[in-house]
Amino acid sequence: MNSVLARYQALVANDELRPDAEQEAAARRLDVLQQELEATPSRGSVLWRALGRQPDPPRGVYLWGDVGRGKSMLMDLFYDAVDVRRKRRVHFAEFMLDVHARIAVERRKEAGDPIPPVAEALAEEARLLAFDEMMVTNSPDAMILSRLFTELLAKRVTVVTTSNRPPRDLYLNGLNREHFLPFIGLIEQRLDVLPLNGPVDYRLDRLGRMDTWLVPNGAAATEKLSAAFFRLTDYPVEDRAHVPTADLDLGGGRTLHVPKALKGVAVFSFKRLCGEARGAADYLAVARRFHTVILVGIPKMGPENRNEAARFVSLIDALYEYKVKLLAAADAEPADLYPRGDGSFEFARTVSRIEEMRSEAYLAEGHGG
Template sequence: VSPAAPAREPVLRGDETTERFAAATAALRLDDTQRDAVTAVLGQPRAGLYLHGPVGRGKSMLAELYLATFDPDTSLRLHLNELFRRLQAELIREWKAPAIVLRRLLGPVRALLVDEFHVHDVADAVYLSALLEVVAEDRIVLIATSNYAPHDLMPDPKLHERFLPAIERITAELGVIAVGSGPDHRALGDDGRATFVSGRWTITPGIPASPTPGVPASALQIDGIPLHPLEMADGRIAFDFAGICDAAVGVRQYQGIADRFETVEVRGVPDLAVVRREPLMRFATLVDVLYDHDVRLVVTSAAPFERLTDAEAPPVDSDRVISRLRALRG
């Protein structure tokens, strides 16, 4: 068991927080179920929030508005993938209990927004359980968004029982609020990701199912893993599908690309319905990372992106990926 940090005063939601959130949301054009969620936020007594619901329903927007009601000098927003990347990098450098490393990473943070909560494997469960422990013991306001209701967070029945204590902590300590069904605001292009949605998905018939990698322009190393882009200049980087999704790369490399470049081009994307499971998962992760960093994505493919759902083993959360790709121009 990791030692708790020194006791700190809790950050409580007061009248000023409520008034700021009410004013910020009153200026928005919200649909009925979004407005219901706002009313629920204003009426719940807890400082922390867990907003869940279908893709494209404005959960991140509402969460960011809520985070903005707290002191910006001690507030932090992270996508779950980014949080895991930072945590794993520290654990590789020096093995410590995840809770100890999280406290070091969060430092003075008093209000934390974590986007896209999910628990798909044992590592996810360990890290999120540690996060819930830290925010509870250190009295940090946690604001989480997810496509999953708390009791659906660990869909694998073999592992679900092990995550029940964490689920119970979420439901006991956070205000759990559903953002119900309605229009997909990502597809309508009004989700605030102005650069990502300026990208394109262009269908070019004749791309083979397993495209041959082109001749790389030069090597690029991110966290010790070499990448081989086809082109790299002026804030733009281009890969072929095989080079960026068949290769043994992962979220840390995609995060590094998003940090360095304004536009990412992926050429020669085959019909996603016939792509193997691992490259398909990497492609979905790449889309998630570029979307979260608001990096322009330009794709040339043999088929529409909706074919992703026809694959033999579609990625987990494929609905979210499709929703994000719908925001691209045709």
């Protein structure tokens, strides 16, 4: 069973997914794309030469909708099903880091416009690019996207992407947005834009009514958080010893090891995230990359922990800014975490953010800046 539609329908038939008309429609569209991609002859094939020109590359798909609508689930089903050798699935924020790194290398060669050779290399590596969570939050990205994607599409790359917003709302209120508008035009013209925005937030469903701040640290909290991790990622509990890890690219050649990372959900210990020298940029990288962070081992802090407390404030700011969902185990309620010490007065703002992050309204919001 190799088609994305057949796989989707089987999951519904087995009660692993609830029937959802918009998802079914998206699965049908992705199924067509799968057939087109699989029918496209490989480069240099006799058929191309016989035709005298290259056939048009298949049109891509842009899936958008609120959090928990099944965008990533469908894209992953499609990506796994499609029989294409040169394919790449990447979180959009990580892709942009990679692009900027490649552009920097090209610039050093002082050989003119760096974008065409970067696009050329990317197109050489993958004729199918699948992006999860396309969002544009900074001006350096916004300034190059239109030219980069024009080149990629011209080089016959097919793009599939998910996003929390329709194309017209990307980089909304961004600096110099007028330079970004051609990118929106390009997406609307060259990709099929499909809403996946039904009434049900399946992720929220899976969180249930669980309290997301568990006190105290210990076996009971660990058990609840671990169950939430498996529910959110559809990972088989029997296989708990083999949950994938990740090395998050922090830029500048640095990485952060994530001991458990799957489908946008990451697990960290407080010690790892706030006990070592880290700064806001690292926390923003975490916040961009993961829609849900499970943080365990948050201690009660005193005056001697002012560095940890300051880093924790900066972590919460980043998670909050990107509307990341936080599931935590701590030795105290937020208001009692850091009662005395440098910055404990300002800590009140962090406490109120954490309280808001526990609310159902916050949990229902989409990931993104």
